[in-house]
Amino acid sequence: MSFGLPSLKVKPENAGNVTVQEGPFGIPNPMVAGIGSTKNKLGMSHPLQASEKNYHLNEEKMNMAMLRNIQGLHAPMKLSMERKFASKVGRLPFMPSSNLQHDVFTGRYLDIGFEDILNTSEFCEVSGQPHAVVERSLGIL
Structure with a gap:
């Protein structure tokens, strides 16, 4: 009996789908994209890194599936709606x-x-000029 729980086996991620905006010299512009933008080009350095990266997501999926089986569909829907609204609150x-x-x-x-x-x-390292950061988030820059 599986109870509808997600699998705990780690599945490798495809690194080929990552798109990085490149500047005129073939590398991302650190003044616009930030220093951390080059990390997307790096691969996994340890086999457990992918598992640890997705730990909270996998734990949340298992908890939601268990909650759905115990209390019904309304409970995970209510919790996910509250989490969605809480994540949208920002500065x-x-x-x-x-x-x-x-x-x-x-x-x-x-x-x-x-x-x-x-x-x-x-x-x-990502703090920058406020006007440039806001313009980049709005798609003007």
Whole structure:
């Protein structure tokens, strides 16, 4: 009996589908795209990296399938709607957001991870000029 739960086996991702906007010299422009834009061209460095990258997504899928089997279709639909609305709440593109409401809905506010310790806003590399960041998010730049 499978109970409709998703598979726990890790499936390799296709790295060929990634499109990177390239500048005039064949590399992304770091002033527009940011320093982290070149990471998309890199492959996986460890076999567990793909599994750890999708851990929260796989856990959420299993929890939603289990909730659907126990309480019915309305419960996962209500939770996913609340999470969707919580993830849309934000600030202007150049201001960092803590996403506390979304973390509370997903239960990630209890976990201490890599991003909580080493991803502080004062060491962030993607802060730029506010006007340029807003124009890029609107598709003007």
